[in-house]
Amino acid sequence: MILSLAPMExxxxxxxxxxxxxxxxELDRYYTPFLVPPRLDFPFANRYAKELCQEGDEALDVVPQLLTKNADEFVWATQLLSEMGYxxxxxxxxxxxxxxANKGRGAGFLRDLAALEAFLQDVCVRSALPVSVKTRIGFANDNEFEEILETYCRCPIAELIVHPRVRADFYDGAPRRKAYGEALAKAPFPVAYNGDIFSVADIESLVAAYPETRHxxxxRGVVGNPALPRMIKGGPAATADELERFHDVLFHTYEERIGGNAVFRMKEWWSYAKELFVSPISVQRAVRKLKRVDEYEAAVSKIFRTEELVVDRIGQ
Ligand SMILES: Cc1cc2nc3c(=O)[nH]c(=O)nc-3n(C[C@H](O)[C@H](O)[C@H](O)COP(=O)(O)O)c2cc1C
Known part of the structure; x- marks a missing residue:
């Protein structure tokens, strides 16, 4: 089973x-958060270039994700990425x-399937790299998926990753796994599943329903619980020491790259990771208002020393 990291901007x-x-x-594969391709003959803008070819990436399978509806810019970006070794x-x-979406990109592409098909037929031929797609199953309604799937099935894509929600759901409601099953049954290319895998039990129930699952x-499941892939492979949940070490590497890497804004980024991580603790509210409260790095570090050290982890919640 391939386990990969979802792109999350x-x-x-x-x-x-x-x-x-x-x-x-390491995970089997890492997708970058979306990158907007540069204009023709230009390099990637700085904020996107910072996601590419970074130290240590050479040892990982990293797949850059592009967000555009412009075929020429997509193809140009694939040339740059191919030269970088992707x-x-x-x-x-x-x-x-x-x-x-209102500009017809991202989930907005699903409102014009003729344009999506023309784009894919064109870029799959001209792209310097194989093209995989990460898709929702509709814009307003899941009954759109039949036609969406037929559209993909006519295109020579390398893989289809299905997040079985429609655009109108944003991230709410249960994923409609049946749509993933339909894609698995009908597609001539490999199909992957994405959405709401937070525990070992979640992936077990997916595989029980769809034993052909391969990726x-x-x-959010691995963001909040970085030991989840290890647990899926039969290993133990994270200890407080392991989590603290992970936290520190994440925080210091952000600090090196974005300075004081690292605290802000870490608060977003805590909004997921707090659920690993018996009292998520007190964890959230401990970091919520902090701005200064020294205050933040003191609060975090206290959390790891005093707050109890809920290992039972996640299948162990
Ligand atoms: C904060 C945030 C940022 C995201 N950024 C991207 C992105 O850049 N590209 C993308 O394809 N999906 C993005 N997603 C969607 C996730 O990749 C994923 O499809 C979604 O969270 C459902 O999977 P999960 O339940 O495993 O988190 C984002 C989701 C969140 C919550």
Whole structure:
């Protein structure tokens, strides 16, 4: 079973994959948060270039994700990425944000399937790299998926990663796993599953329902519980010491790259990781208002010394 890291803008970029690989062992694959391709003949903008070819990445299988509906810019970006040594590129057909979707990008692509098919037929031929797609199953309604799946099935894509929600769901409600099952049954290319895998029991129930499952992409589940992939492979939950070490590598990598804003980024990590503790509210309260690095470090050290972990919650 392939276990990969989901792209999550501002959350699962370079710092997270470095900390995770160093402290919990590498995942089979890491997708970057979305990158917007540069204009033709230009390099990637600085904020996106910082996600690419970073120290330690050479030992990992990293797949850059692109967010665009412009075929020429997509193809140009694949040339740049191929020269950097990447082996695959992923297209984002899921981003639900209004500013993205209203311009026909991300999940917005699903409102114009003729344009999506024309784009894929074109870029799959001209791309310097194999093209995989990460998709939602509709814009407003899941009955759109039949036609969406037929569209993908006509295109020579390398893999389809299905996050079985529609754009209107954003991240709410249960994933509609049946749609993933339909894709598995019908697609001529490999299909992966993504969505709401938070525990060993969650992945067991997915595999029980769909035994052909070969690739599961983990997002919020691994952000909040970095030992989840190890647990899925039969290993133990994280100890407080392991979590603290992971926290410190993540925090210091952010500090080196974005200075004082590292505290802000770590608060986002705590919004997921607090659920590992018996009292998520008191963990959240301990870090919520902090701005200064020294105050933050003192609060975190206290959390790891005094707050109890809920290992039982996650299947052990
Ligand atoms: C904060 C945040 C940022 C995200 N950024 C991206 C992104 O850049 N590209 C993408 O394809 N999906 C993005 N997603 C969606 C995730 O990759 C994933 O599909 C979703 O969280 C469901 O999987 P999960 O339940 O395992 O987290 C994002 C989700 C969140 C919560």
């Amino acid at each position: 501002g959350v699962t970029g370079y710092a997270f994959r470095k900390a995770h690989a160093e402290c919990f062992g 082996a695959e590129v992923n297209l984002n057909v899921g981003c639900p944000s209004g500013t993205v 599961v992409m983990l997002g």
